[in-house]
Amino acid sequence: MALYSEKVMDHFQHPRNVGKLPDADGVGEVGNAKCGDIMRMYIQVDPETQVITDVKFNTFGCGSAIATSSMATELIKGKPIAEALKLTNRAVVEALDGLPTHKIHCSVLAEEAVRAAVRDYYDRNHIPYGPELAPREDAEDHGH
Amino acid sequence: MALYSEKVMDHFQHPRNVGKLPDADGVGEVGNAKCGDIMRMYIQVDPETQVITDVKFNTFGCGSAIATSSMATELIKGKPIAEALKLTNRAVVEALDGLPTHKIHCSVLAEEAVRAAVRDYYDRNHIPYGPELAPREDAEDHGH
Amino acid sequence: MKIYADNAATTRLSDTALAAMTPCFQEIYGNPSSLHTPGQLAAEKLAAAREVFARNLHADPREITFTSGGSEADNQALRSAAALGAKRGKRHIVSTKFEHHAVLHTLQALEREGYEVTLLDIPPDGVVTAEQVRSAIRPDTCLVSVMFANNEIGTIQPIAEIGAVCRQAGVLFHTDAVQAAGHVPIDVEALQVDLLSLSAHKFHGPKGVGVLYARRGVALTPLIHGGAQERGKRGGTEDIPGICGAAAAFDEACANMARNADCLTPLRDRLIAGLTAIPHTVLNGDAARRLPGNVNVCFEGIEGESLLLLLDEKGIAASSGSACTSGSLDPSHVLLALGRPHEVAHGSLRLTLSEENRPEEIDYILEVLPGIVSYLRDMSPVWDE
Amino acid sequence: MKIYADNAATTRLSDTALAAMTPCFQEIYGNPSSLHTPGQLAAEKLAAAREVFARNLHADPREITFTSGGSEADNQALRSAAALGAKRGKRHIVSTKFEHHAVLHTLQALEREGYEVTLLDIPPDGVVTAEQVRSAIRPDTCLVSVMFANNEIGTIQPIAEIGAVCRQAGVLFHTDAVQAAGHVPIDVEALQVDLLSLSAHKFHGPKGVGVLYARRGVALTPLIHGGAQERGKRGGTEDIPGICGAAAAFDEACANMARNADCLTPLRDRLIAGLTAIPHTVLNGDAARRLPGNVNVCFEGIEGESLLLLLDEKGIAASSGSACTSGSLDPSHVLLALGRPHEVAHGSLRLTLSEENRPEEIDYILEVLPGIVSYLRDMSPVWDE
Ligand SMILES: Cc1ncc(COP(=O)(O)O)c(C=O)c1O
Ligand SMILES: Cc1ncc(COP(=O)(O)O)c(C=O)c1O
Ligand code: FES
Ligand code: FES
Incomplete structure (x- = not known):
């Protein structure tokens, strides 16, 4: 299918890290009720090193929502939280060899899901964070 | 060519009575400067019987103008003037197995040419005629 | 197995249609406005095609105007009726919420130009009633436009x-029969369609x-100005091969x-x-009053685009009213009009069959689909809640 | 001998074009708006065709919109520029007296809607000057529309x-290049065409x-409302076979x-x-600045339709600007604009050649024509005066 790159199709057809982490240290759920796509991300964090040791996701969404979820989990797995927080939707899109213009917004969901999971981890552990990690005003619209 | 009936094409391709009568007893010319078609009809009349003994025409005009000229001459040749004056454009059209709707007006030219030739004959011979033979108001527009 | 089950989107050209088109490409290629034989041969083809549509619709050939497609026909129908209405000071139009965008967007344009539009609600069975239409007609109504069969859920309107x-009300009636034509009988006289x-x-x-089709006496406003083609109702050199193919296909259908x-x-x-x-699967639209080839269901907890992509991987070409399959963020206006919540409308699947589909294909689709639905539901954070 | 010398009316489909169309009829027949593989294969075809037009016109693919023909393109171009003008309070349009009816009739419609139109006179050589355009432009001019090459007399405009x-004047410039495209080079950048x-x-x-073609930044107003095809500029399922054939033909030309x-x-x-x-025969339009295949002469004392019929009988398909070849009573507005009197304009003959015409055909035409001209002049009451 020419709509999506081979990488996107690979991650869509064989998504990595699908599922739940019952004992997750942080869970983030983001979504857009209107386009209907919802992404939930689970992370396990090593309290010593602040490294994301495991990550899983569940997504209700389009092909690129699933592929970007999958790619995002791959990109943060094994990384320190500080680095995971630097993940941009653009990086996810690039790692997937691009997305069609009207599908760029789907990748924002993945970036937001990572941030939401980290925020939940910080909240649970009473770790203070700056306003830059607060839920974005436009997150609900993921980019439109 | 499907535009015209076989009869029309026959009279167009082999027009009867084309030419001039140098010693004509009556000559009628009608036309429409706008569509550009002009028809001239020559008649020879037997003064005794008032029979049209010969008729010729010259036409500058479309295929159906030529075909209707030809058919009109055929229809009046050898006929008494009184009968020739009864020739209607509709009769010419029927004799040609019809004309396309937007070409009906061409046949009016033939009817008018016959009347104009008779009028000229009457004028030359000081034969009085009624208003019904006077040039029609709309003759110049031949039917549009 | 390769299965094309998206015949409401478009169909494969039939052999009959192709055979009717072929001689018009390189042999009878004249312009029907030309006087010469090549042109007049084309004009004969055009007249014959018009005759075919007239005959099958129970209309007169002079009531048939060829356009570049259903959208142009819809646009011109609405604009013509609106112009006729405006002449009599009538600027109200009745239509429905589940019309095709060719109708809805034209109505929006007319609204910007000062017309008032009432869009009827869609009952849960996807069938608008004549009573709804009657109640909506006002003294200043100039046009009612109700589609013959809906393009997504296939329901056939009365x-x-x-x-x-x-x-009875003296109001012009337009029907977008794009999905119905060739599939259900249409007699413009019996149906009193204008x-x-x-x-x-x-x-x-x-x-x-x-x-x-425009009933005699219903003057069409040209949408495309130009030459005197189509009795001055539509400028542009006629697509004779296309028109001949269309006539042959319609005759056959x-x-x-x-x-x-x-x-x-x-x-x-x-x-x-x-x-x-x-x-947790529901059928969209009445089960009986629908086009013979239309199936449209909503799977709860599923997103349409993913479903389509996985079906495509299995060789099945289908369609969805999901927002994610389109440029817009809104799921199908048809399913929303039918009362489906956003998230349910999102999980719709439309399978539209033609006579070229085989029974084995149905077996295959039914074999493959439940697994895909489970797979996607399992992946969904909505479903496991 | 059968000679088709009416290539300005329409042309025979080339083998190349037909070959490009054929796979789209029954194999790659999907709807490019569909997500599945058959749809996406069609979408690729569409993109490739757009690319071909963009490349050959020196444009960007996003600047190319497919329509149902030259007439629709003309209508949409004028309406779009007029709408843009109206937004800035500019409602004056400059065009010429010898445009195609797709332009002239659209301009008349715009006049009825409150626009003012200046139609430039046509100099005797059939070539409008840039100076004429400059003098006609006013502060409220929003659009200049001058055809690239005239369809009757073939003259190429500067x-x-x-x-x-x-x-320089900051006015949008549209050119109807229907007769020029594929026959003379077109570079929208170099020509500063919008x-x-x-x-x-x-x-x-x-x-x-x-x-x-619409330069980036020149927003098109949809003429046909509907789906999101052509980036929302033109509703309607794309005619993929036709578009592919068009691209192949343009590339080849x-x-x-x-x-x-x-x-x-x-x-x-x-x-x-x-x-x-x-x-008593005159050439219409400049002898050099004309399309390579266009010949247009007036024979005094001759009526065009009769001439065409007699040529047709000899196997030659040609055209005339005579009133009698059309539904209207007026002879060609182009020849009148050129200053030919009615009766002379009436006797026009247009022969338009393509690369498919052979030199022997020219011999034959030249052999046959003088006799026909004499025959008709002999029959004419005008001529013998
Ligand atoms: C100069 C010119 N403009 C516009 C058109 C209209 O093109 P089409 O017939 O494709 O609509 C034509 C040909 O008919 C033409 O010659
Ligand atoms: C109900 C309905 N109306 C109008 C159209 C538009 O037809 P077309 O694509 O031929 O312009 C379609 C199909 O796209 C349709 O299904
Ligand atoms: S379309 Fe909304 S996430 Fe893809
Ligand atoms: S068109 Fe005028 S006489 Fe035929």
Whole structure:
């Protein structure tokens, strides 16, 4: 299918890290009720090193929502939280060899899901964070 | 060519009575400067019987103008003037197995040419005629 | 297995249509406006094609105008009726919430130009009633436009009853019959339809050819100004190959209509039964009053685009009213009008069959689909809640 | 001998175009709006075709909109520029007296809607000057529309100079390039054209496919509302076979342009020399600044339709601007604009050649024509005066 790159199709057809982490240290759920796509991300964090040791996701969404979820989990797995927080939707899109213009917004969901999971981890552990990690005003619209 | 009936094409391709009568007893010319078609009809009349003994025409005009000229001459040749004056454009059209709707007006030219030739004959011979033979108001527009 | 189950989007050109087109490409290629033999041969083809549409619709050839497709026919129908209405000071139009965008967007344009539009709600069964139309007609109503069959859910509207209501009220009645033409019988006289649009590529004719039927006395406003083609109603050199292909396809579709319906209906019903057997699955639109080839269901907890992509991987070409399949963020206005919540409308699947589909294909679809639905539901954070 | 010498009316579909169309009829027949593989294969075809037009016009693919023909492209170009003008309070349009009816009739419609239109006179050589355009532009001018090459007399207009004048004045410039495209080089950048229309069936492509080039930033108003096809600029399922055929034909025409012109020009000039050798015959339009395949003469004392019928009988398909060949009573507005009196305009003959015409055909035409002219003049009451 020419709509999506081979990488996107690979991650869509064989998504990595699908599922739940019952004992997750942080869970983030983001979504857009209107386009209907919802992404939930689970992370396990090593309290010593602040490294994301495991990550899983569940997504209700389009092909690129699933592929970007999958790619995002791959990109943060094994990384320190500080680095995971630097993940941009653009990086996810690039790692997937691009997305069609009207599908760029789907990748924002993945970036937001990572941030939401980290925020939940910080909240649970009473770790203070700056306003830059607060839920974005436009997150609900993921980019439109 | 499907535009015209076989009869029309026959009279167009082999027009009867084309030419001039140098010693004509009556000559009628009608036309429409706008569509550009002009028809001239020559008649020879037997003064005794008032029979049209010969008729010729010259036409500058479309295929159906030529075909209707030809058919009109055929229809009046050898006929008494009184009968020739009864020739209607509709009769010419029927004799040609019809004309396309937007070409009906061409046949009016033939009817008018016959009347104009008779009028000229009457004028030359000081034969009085009624208003019904006077040039029609709309003759110049031949039917549009 | 490769299965094309998206015949409401477009169809494969039939052999009959192609055979009718072929001589027009390089042999009878004249311009029908030309006086010479090549032109007049083309003009004869054009007249014959017009005759075919007139005959099958129970219309007069002079009531048939060829357009570039269903959209153009819809646009011109609405604009013409609106212009006629404005002349009499009538600027109110009645239509429905689930019309095709060719109608809805034209109505929006007319609203910007000062017309008032009432869009009827869609009952849960997807069938608008003549009573709804009657109640909506006002003294200043100039046009009622109700589609013959909906393009997403396939429900067939009571066109004859609506036609009677409109005729009685002295209001012009247009029906977008793009999905119906060639699939269900259409008699513009019996139905009392004044304007009707159809599109050839929905019944195995070529793309880019539409027909606008306009009852005698209903003057069409040109949408495309130009030469004197189509009696001055539509400028532009006629696409003779396309028009001939369209006529041949329509003739064939009308001739085989009953047989095709008899063969499609059981396939459709088997699909509906099989799909609605999957838990939390609903059929969209009335089960009986629908096009013989239309199946449309919503799977709860599923997103349409993912479903389509996975079906495509299995060789099945289908469609969805999901927002994610389109440029817009809104899921199908048809499913929303039908009352489906956003998230349910999001999980819709439309399978539209033609007489070219085989029973084995239905087996295959029913074999593959439940697994895909489970797979996607398992991945969904919505479903496991 | 059968000679088709009416290539300005329409052309025979080329083998190349047909070959490009064929796979789209029954194999790659999907709807490019569909997500599945059959749809995406069609979408790729569409993108490739757009690329071909963009490349050959020196444009960007996003600047190419497919329409149903030259007429639709003309209508949409004018309406879009007019709408843009109205937004800035500018409602004056400059065009010429010899535009195609697709332009003239749209301008008349715009006049009824409150626009003011200035139509430039046509100089005796059939070539409008940039100076005429400059003088006609006013502070409230929003659009200049001057055709690239005239469809009757084939004269080529100084598009680059007019483009420069318009650009300098900050006025949008549209050119109807329906007769020029595929026959003379077109570079929208170099020519400073903002909007350009073309039609595939004038260069051996299929009928029913046009292109509207609109420079980036020049927003198009949809003429046909509907789905999101053509980036929302034109609703309606795309005619993929037609579009692919159009692209293939355009690519071929552009690739062979110089060769075709080299082969046509001498044929054209031989025809012109032979015909103007007939007494009381004039060439219409400049002898050099004309399309390589266009010959247009007036025979005094002759009526065009009769001439065409007699030529047709001899196997020659030609055209005339005579009133009698059309539904209207007025002879060609182009010849009248050129200053020909009614009765002379009436006797016009247009022969338009393509690269498919052979030199022997020219011999034959020149052999047959003088006799027909004499025959008709002999029959004419006008001539013997
Ligand atoms: C100069 C010109 N403009 C516009 C058109 C209209 O093109 P189409 O017939 O493709 O609509 C034509 C040909 O008919 C033409 O010659
Ligand atoms: C109900 C309905 N109306 C109008 C159209 C538009 O037809 P076309 O694509 O031929 O312009 C379609 C199909 O796209 C349709 O399904
Ligand atoms: S379309 Fe909304 S996430 Fe992809
Ligand atoms: S068109 Fe005028 S006489 Fe035929």
